[in-house]
Amino acid sequence: MKPRHRRIALIVAGVAGLALATTLVLQAFQQNLVFFFTPSQVAANEAPQGRAFRVGGMVEKGSVKRQPDGVTVQFNVTDTAKTIQVAYKGVLPDLFREGKGVVTQGRLENGRFVASEVLAKHDENYMPPEAADAVKKAQATNQKAVNTVVNK
Amino acid sequence: MSSATPQTASGGINWFKYSSPQTFFPLAGTLAPWFAAIAAVLFVAGLYIGFFVAPTDAQQGESYRIIFIHVPAAWMSMLIYLAMAFWAGMGLAFNTRLSGMMATALAPTGALFTFIALWTGALWGKPTWGTWWVWDARLTSELLLLFLYFGFMALQAAMDDPRRADKAGAVLALVGVINIPIIYFSVKWWNTLHQGASVSLKSAPTMAATMFTGMIVMVFACWAYAIAAALWRVRCIILERERRSEWVADYLETQK
Amino acid sequence: MNWGSAGEFFAMGGKGLYVWGSYAVTFLCIAIELASLNLRRRAAGKKP
Numbered sequence: 214m215k216p217r218h219r220r221i222a223l224i225v226a227g228v229a230g231l232a233l234a235t236t237l238v239l240q241a242f243q244q245n246l247v248f249f250f251t252p253s254q255v256a257a258n259e260a261p262q263g264r265a266f267r268v269g270g271m272v273e274k275g276s277v278k279r280q281p282d283g284v285t286v287q288f289n290v291t292d293t294a295k296t297i298q299v300a301y302k303g304v305l306p307d308l309f310r311e312g313k314g315v316v317t318q319g320r321l322e323n324g325r326f327v328a329s330e331v332l333a334k335h336d337e338n339y340m341p342p343e344a345a346d347a348v349k350k351a352q353a354t355n356q357k358a359v360n361t362v363v364n365k
Numbered sequence: 366m367s368s369a370t371p372q373t374a375s376g377g378i379n380w381f382k383y384s385s386p387q388t389f390f391p392l393a394g395t396l397a398p399w400f401a402a403i404a405a406v407l408f409v410a411g412l413y414i415g416f417f418v419a420p421t422d423a424q425q426g427e428s429y430r431i432i433f434i435h436v437p438a439a440w441m442s443m444l445i446y447l448a449m450a451f452w453a454g455m456g457l458a459f460n461t462r463l464s465g466m467m468a469t470a471l472a473p474t475g476a477l478f479t480f481i482a483l484w485t486g487a488l489w490g491k492p493t494w495g496t497w498w499v500w501d502a503r504l505t506s507e508l509l510l511l512f513l514y515f516g517f518m519a520l521q522a523a524m525d526d527p528r529r530a531d532k533a534g535a536v537l538a539l540v541g542v543i544n545i546p547i548i549y550f551s552v553k554w555w556n557t558l559h560q561g562a563s564v565s566l567k568s569a570p571t572m573a574a575t576m577f578t579g580m581i582v583m584v585f586a587c588w589a590y591a592i593a594a595a596l597w598r599v600r601c602i603i604l605e606r607e608r609r610s611e612w613v614a615d616y617l618e619t620q621k
Numbered sequence: 622m623n624w625g626s627a628g629e630f631f632a633m634g635g636k637g638l639y640v641w642g643s644y645a646v647t648f649l650c651i652a653i654e655l656a657s658l659n660l661r662r663r664a665a666g667k668k669p
Contacts, residue, residue, distance in 0.1 A: 217458065217459065217460075220457065220458055221458045224454060224457055224458060224539065227536075227539065227540075228539055228540075228542065228543075231540055231543055232543055235543045235547075239547075247555060247556055248499070248500075248501040248502065248555065248556045248557050248558060249556050249558075250556075251556075269556060269558075305495075306493070306494060306495025307492060307493070307495075308424065308425065308493050308494070308495075309495075313424075316558050330496075331495065332494045332495045332496055332499070332558060333493060333494050333495055334494065334558055334560065335424055335425065335493055335494075335560055336424075336560055336561075337560040337561045337562060337563040337571050338424075338563070338571045338572070339422050339424075339425075339429060339432070339563060339571070339572040339573060339576050340422065340423055340572070340573045340576075341420035341421060341422070341423060341573055342420075342421065342423040343420075344423065344573060345423030345424070346423075412644075416623070416630075417623060417624075419623075420623065421623065421634070426634045426635075426636065427633040427634035427635075427636050427640060428633070428634070428636035428639055428640060430633070430640050431639065431640055431643045434643055434644060434647050435643070438647070473654070474654065477650055477651075477654055480650065481646070481647050481650055484643070484646050484647075485643040485646075485647065488639045488640075488642050488643045489639065489643070491639060492636050492639050590651065594654060594655070594658065597658045597662070598658060598661075600662065601658065601661045601662050601665045604662075604665035604666065605665050608665075617666055620666060
């Protein structure tokens with residue numbers, strides 16, 4: 214083996230070893246890399262008990278309610294399978310919308326999630342308002358068609 | 366057979382000719398201003414499209430316009446690291462002087478783009494997500510990339526012998542390559558606050574056409590700029606490292 | 622054309638500080654890099 218080839222072999226082996234090590238470390242820390250839990254995971258008791266964690270999902274349509282005190286907001290976070298009720302006191306981000314993504318930090322209290330922070334999680338779609346309207350209309354039409362078929 | 370010249374070996378051009386600092390120095394000097402000019406033109410065109418042609422975003426309003434610098438900078442931060450690790454690995458494997466110099470020349474520009482990606486990301490996160498920073502997998506691994514660049518530069522600066530500095534830096538650069546797929550796929554592998562990719566090789570971009578055009582023009586602007594900056598820097602490094610050689614003395618004489 | 626007036630352009634729908642803060646720092650960084658390259662080139666060109 215020429216010295217040059219040996220060097221190349223060593224580099225390849227080194228990088229491969231590191232890749233393996235990183236993979237193993239990531240596997241081991243998978244739990245800690247989770248930025249948020251979905252409502253389904255919370256329902257399955259996969260979320261940490263007794264300490265603060267984050268719940269992420271979609272704000273359920275029509276679920277946002279302001280409490281009479283004017284500062285507390287209540288809404289449901291859903292991943293379409295399970296839903297969790299969230300109460301939050303404070304300012305909501307601009308992009309907090311019904312039907313859009315949200316990540317909220319807090320702890321479970323009697324089955325209700327009391328949030329200390331609410332962050333909006335937007336999607337990766339960028340389009341002008343007119344296009345967004347068109348998409349919405351098309352979806353509504355499709356929904357109507359589905360309803361017609363289902364209801365006969 | 367002995368009459369075969371190296372020129373015929375690789376399709377007419379002997380690329381190894383340019384692996385010597387002495388021959389690469391003038392080539393870099395000729396190319397750099399051209400790349401800088403292309404970068405300037407593309408920056409103006411890209412910003413024009415980004416601000417005057419691309420429409421407002423339905424979800425985010427005007428704050429989405431940060432995308433025209435954020436995404437190109439983030440892509441460059443990863444791409445420059447790959448280029449840097451490539452040259453560092455070439456230097457380690459073939460022991461060529463110029464490879465190490467190329468790696469060293471790329472590092473500060475890579476760090477610059479990483480910083481820009483993080484900075485613009487923070488300024489974008491505040492009005493959209495509601496926070497400057499979160500420790501999710503995407504943001505954390507991009508921050509790690511900045512530290513890898515800093516580590517590479519610090520390690521090289523700490524060593525007096527440039528050849529040893531190249532070797533040590535190369536090992537660090539190659540180790541850090543692991544971080545690049547982690548950054549790129551973090552939004553797929555884990556739950557992150559950061560949204561998924563709008564542009565990928567597999568599917569059509571999930572952006573309006575003019576928005577996408579503006580972004581791609583800015584990507585090429587950043588490419589051209591990074592190449593120009595790296596070529597200018599490698600010229601400095603060549604002069605600094607070869608200062609005792611005759612050709613540098615002759616060259617500096619002509620500059621008087 | 623997206624903007625009715627220069628004021629609208631600079632306001633960026635109320636998000637001017639974030640948008641212009643991003644671009645200002647980007648081009649400041651580029652200017653600093655180019656200036657430092659120029660200085661380094663001059664220093665390297667001096668006789669030892």
